[in-house]
Amino acid sequence: MHWADVAAQSLSHKGKKHVVSTGITPSGEFHIGHLREILTGDMISRAAQNAGLDVDFVFIIDSADPLRKVYDFLGPEYEQFVGNQLGAIPAPKKDGSPDWGRFENENWTYANHFLEPFLTALSEIGVNPRLIDNLESYRSGCFAELSKIACDRADEIRECIERISSRELPDDWFPWSPLNSKKGLDKVKVTGYEYPLVHWKDEYGETGSSDITKGEGKLPWRIDWPAKWGWIGVTCEAFGKDHGAAGGSYSTGREIAQLLGHEPPQPLVYEWISLKGQGAMSSSTGNTIGPIEALELVPPEILRLLIAKSKPNKAIEFDTGMGLVTLADEYERLAARDFENELASEELSRRQRVQVEDAAGAMRMTSTVSGQEALATAVTFRHLALLAQTKKNDEDVWSSLNSSGAVESVTPQLQDRLNRMRHWIGSEHFPEEMRINILEQPSVQMLQRFDADEKKILANMTAALEACEWDAASIGASIPQAARDLDLSPRSAFKVAYASLMGTEKGPRLAPILAEMEKLEIIALLHACIRCIPD
């Protein structure tokens, strides 16, 4: 069974109505690591729906969290906002300075700024959660009741956190962080509590009172989280391994939830996504690939497959080079399979059956529209990469696919894929290995290996190409003919051609590539090859 179906099955034992929750702090640019959070939730929801459950899938935007520090992409003006809530400060402009204009006129906040492109990407990926703005929720009183319980039972909560996380809380710790005189959450001492007011004194010597029912502050993270479960009614949540460790925030959260009067949700801990060869993704080091950037390279189904095919507890290495080709081609292969038919076979061993089921389950999760079949385009990424590089305009790509019988008509899906492919080829991520490279100088190393027959073929081929019309068909005919004239296999002619023109053992279809090149340059290269072959 696919991991999402396993989670759904376990939920089904607990009831029919469920709220699957996800949450992210919009502190900087979103990256594909965040995509795992939201897609894991999305896939559990989808599986639960398939299992006949009534599911509400929510995405909590942690806009009540404070700005931790002035990140590299922020200007020095942000110093004044450190400790202030992300949903209550202006967004950075391109140069890193605060955009006061939009903040004052449209209430365009820091949180909005980073959230918006992510939401655009999500809708393209087919994820449509109900959005809950955390700061808004505090302000409108959603947390009021649970905040009261937390403050009333401050000692029990303190005991719980100290015991489970084995860390000592300061004497003046209180389960409510009030906003100070500058609307910041840092370095505020709680001096008293009389519901609904929490009295405080800040680092500037100012004093005041924070109404816990009106969002004049927030619950600290370890309480904020279980409180959310409570008022939203969360029954299932996937979260990163950082929260999942023993003594981590889920450990304390599940007990605090009970203190607050409700059951904790069913947890699912997932591993992180790293960028191949560069370690974990991190907004602050700039070591990121955004969901938008990823979508420029591959279609949403393939991004979904990346998450769907790995069990949550497996770390994923995202590779924007060859790994992407492999992933995309894997998608095509899977999409072309007939799982039902395979499963109908009696000969499958138990293990084989499980593997087929998992693959089928993963594919169910890849469609951007729940319930829709995954579509195979019948064109592999490899092949498309080749065509995109050799054919300058799209029409030529389609006619090539048409004549080879691979594709009957151009679907929007195919056009879309070609657009992304062209983008990828133009980007730094496109693997050199896939790039078509016609040599400028002969590869002496390759040519030295030629035997007598191959030398003859080279001479023959050079003459044939020199004489032929410079179009794909004629070139394609001339190359194997150069070997046939000598009673040698066409295969050897291509071997000679690849060695001479590309310096490789084998390669992509040569004729269309050569047709796109200047005839004179190719002929010159071949002559140069002949000259540098030792006798």
Next chain:
RNA sequence: GGGCCUGUAGCUCAGUCAGGUAGAGCGUCGGACUUUUAAUCCGAUGGUCGCGGGUUCGAACCCCGUCAGGCCCGCCA
């Protein structure tokens, strides 16, 4: 110091919860096809299940220990 996760074929991983003949995909190799060769089809190859003990008729799976990598116990998806 305490805890969590991971370790299975060259690579990516299933299989561990409910012990019963080591499984996929990719790669590699071979063959077929030949106006193609990063294509397609067919076939083959491949593992002391990190290591050492224990329990058992039987262990990749359960128990104990150990090694290696990653992570958590401030903040982070």
